[in-house]
Amino acid sequence: MRQATRQATREPRPQTGDATDTTDTQEPLIEIRGVSAGYENKRAKTRLIALRDVELDIYRGEFLAIVGPSGCGKTTLINMIAGFMKPLEGTIRIGGKIVDGPGPDRTMVFQDYAVLPWRTVYNNVKFALENRHPRPSKAAMAERIGHALELVSLTGFEKSYPYELSGGMRQRVGIARALVSDPEILLMDEPFGAVDAMTREAMQAEFEKIIAETGQTVVFITHSIDEALTLADRVVMVSNRPGRVKEIIDVDLPRSRFDEGVKRSERFGELREYIWSELQAEALGAKTGAER
Amino acid sequence: MSTGTLPSTGTPADSSAVTEAITRSTWSRFRSLIITVVNLALFFTAWQLLALSEVINPLFFPKATDMFSAMYHGFADGIIGPQLLHSVRNFTIGLLIAGAIGIPLGLLMGGVRIIDLILSPYVWAMTALPRVALIPLLILILGFGNSMQLTIIVLSAVFPMMVNCMEGVKTVDPSLVRAGRIFGANQVQLYGKVILPFTLPFVISGINQGIARGLVGMLIGELLGGGGKGLGFLLDRAGDQFDAPMMYATLLLLAIISVGLVQGTRWVERRAAPWRTFAVA
Numbered sequence: 001m002r003q004a005t006r007q008a009t010r011e012p013r014p015q016t017g018d019a020t021d022t023t024d025t026q027e028p029l030i031e032i033r034g035v036s037a038g039y040e041n042k043r044a045k046t047r048l049i050a051l052r053d054v055e056l057d058i059y060r061g062e063f064l065a066i067v068g069p070s071g072c073g074k075t076t077l078i079n080m081i082a083g084f085m086k087p088l089e090g091t092i093r094i095g096g097k098i099v100d101g102p103g104p105d106r107t108m109v110f111q112d113y114a115v116l117p118w119r120t121v122y123n124n125v126k127f128a129l130e131n132r133h134p135r136p137s138k139a140a141m142a143e144r145i146g147h148a149l150e151l152v153s154l155t156g157f158e159k160s161y162p163y164e165l166s167g168g169m170r171q172r173v174g175i176a177r178a179l180v181s182d183p184e185i186l187l188m189d190e191p192f193g194a195v196d197a198m199t200r201e202a203m204q205a206e207f208e209k210i211i212a213e214t215g216q217t218v219v220f221i222t223h224s225i226d227e228a229l230t231l232a233d234r235v236v237m238v239s240n241r242p243g244r245v246k247e248i249i250d251v252d253l254p255r256s257r258f259d260e261g262v263k264r265s266e267r268f269g270e271l272r273e274y275i276w277s278e279l280q281a282e283a284l285g286a287k288t289g290a291e292r
Numbered sequence: 293m294s295t296g297t298l299p300s301t302g303t304p305a306d307s308s309a310v311t312e313a314i315t316r317s318t319w320s321r322f323r324s325l326i327i328t329v330v331n332l333a334l335f336f337t338a339w340q341l342l343a344l345s346e347v348i349n350p351l352f353f354p355k356a357t358d359m360f361s362a363m364y365h366g367f368a369d370g371i372i373g374p375q376l377l378h379s380v381r382n383f384t385i386g387l388l389i390a391g392a393i394g395i396p397l398g399l400l401m402g403g404v405r406i407i408d409l410i411l412s413p414y415v416w417a418m419t420a421l422p423r424v425a426l427i428p429l430l431i432l433i434l435g436f437g438n439s440m441q442l443t444i445i446v447l448s449a450v451f452p453m454m455v456n457c458m459e460g461v462k463t464v465d466p467s468l469v470r471a472g473r474i475f476g477a478n479q480v481q482l483y484g485k486v487i488l489p490f491t492l493p494f495v496i497s498g499i500n501q502g503i504a505r506g507l508v509g510m511l512i513g514e515l516l517g518g519g520g521k522g523l524g525f526l527l528d529r530a531g532d533q534f535d536a537p538m539m540y541a542t543l544l545l546l547a548i549i550s551v552g553l554v555q556g557t558r559w560v561e562r563r564a565a566p567w568r569t570f571a572v573a
Contacts, residue, residue, distance in 0.1 A: 079470075083473075083474075102474045102476070108470070108474045110471060112465075112467050114465070115471075116471075117567035118489045118565070118567060127485070131476035131485075163567045
């Protein structure tokens with residue numbers, strides 16, 4: 001059973017442990033049932049189907065990576081979980097309730113950082129707290145922001161503006177902003193896709209550590225198989241447009257995966273080889289997509 | 293939920309933002325000012341020498357000193373003062389009206405599609421139409437009075453303001469809007485904290501263009517409107533009287549006003565949106 005392997009590798013987050021999910025027959029936190037999604041092209045009166053009949057369960061406390069060729073609908077899927085758009089068919093439930101918009105249980109880290117350029121680092125992180133009801137007290141907010149910035153090693157940069165920071169540091173602001181409200185679910189849309197390769201490795205390692213401590217349920221979109229394997233408990237392979245769940249793989253690698261040896265281990269190579277061979281056909285299909 | 297669930301990664305807070313005070317020499321601080329003063333002095337000296345040589349008919353090209361003396365006497369005798377005041381007051385009121393109409397309407401056009409659809413044909417037609425073409429019609433409707441001069445300023449300034457505000461709202465980074473929504477902003481907060489701050493530089497550049505166009509509107513209203521008031525009237529009358537020094541004095545005044553306004557708004561623009569002057573790579 002899938003959860004068994006997952007729970008062997010990860011502890012469920014402590015705060016949700018008091019709910020009814022302490023047993024092995026755990027209810028999924030996010031249930032995606034028969035979801036199709038698309039974009040309407042009004043001029044041509046056609047519909048571009050990005051996802052078709054997606055079935056996926058995401059469990060509390062797990063780190064789920066979604067990989068697939070570009071344009072396969074990964075971002076569409078995470079946008080629906082976020083509540084930015086609605087499926088054409090099917091339902092997405094979080095904790096049993098149908099998603100009908102963004103909610104305080106979810107935050108997101110964006111590929112292009114999406115930090116507010118006119119706000120300082122501190123005030124950008126504060127943005128995630130100040131719109132909530134009830135609004136926390138100033139002192140409570142300051143404490144949380146301090147913790148979040150410490151977590152992403154940005155202490156000392158509170159008063160800096162994003163344009164004064166490098167891309168990697170801007171994304172740290174994005175991560176701090178997403179974690180400061182201590183959400184149940186963290187949605188990440190290729191968060192390290194726009195930072196340079198060296199910074200990316202460093203940030204992955206740091207992020208693995210951060211999540212091990214904060215224990216969020218993470219839905220992580222990437223096109224990098226290595227990134228998926230170094231971070232995730234499970235990897236979902238999405239087929240080419242229209243996207244479907246092609247296969248789900250349990251990543252049975254020990255943590256921390258940044259320890260010497262894990263990345264060079266035989267098992268890591270096997271898994272990477274396998275995912276690559278499965279996705280290769282899809283990626284090639286994307287290139288000749290005109291034939292469809 | 294408590295903050296205790298966000299533990300430290302264990303790294304000490306040794307990373308801190310480093311800013312160093314930059315000491316500039318006195319020369320480099322005043323360099324641009326000194327260069328400007330010397331530059332202008334040379335310009336007026338060359339003007340004076342050229343006029344003294346009388347290569348160009350002095351009727352059209354007076355000495356710089358004559359121009360300055362005309363300006364001095366114009367102010368001293370109360371010829372320029374009231375006209376300058378009239379122009380400045382008209383321009384200020386016109387610009388305020390244009391801003392009060394143009395900025396909210398432009399923002400609405402950017403945010404509400406149906407308003408955009410209804411208004412945009414008129415806005416684009418009026419933005420493209422040269423303002424001088426409206427003068428005969430406005431004289432017909434409003435006569436030669438002050439309301440005509442004011443109307444032409446408003447009509448000149450309002451459309452560039454509207455167009456810029458509209459473009460600002462329309463070009464808001466969609467991922468900033470998504471960030472606003474995921475972090476709990478309601479519709480009002482989304483406008484107040486994301487869309488309007490993003491649009492602010494566009495609003496300011498709309499005001500900039502409104503100022504430039506409004507100045508043109510002010511002058512053509514005063515030159516062609518026959519209201520008998522304002523700097524444009526002064527220019528017109530000086531021309532009729534072959535009073536070249538006065539004409540040049542008025543032109544210099546207009547140049548100073550325009551440069552002052554443009555530089556002032558540029559300064560505001562830099563202050564209001566410092567993130568735009570840095571390349572966001």
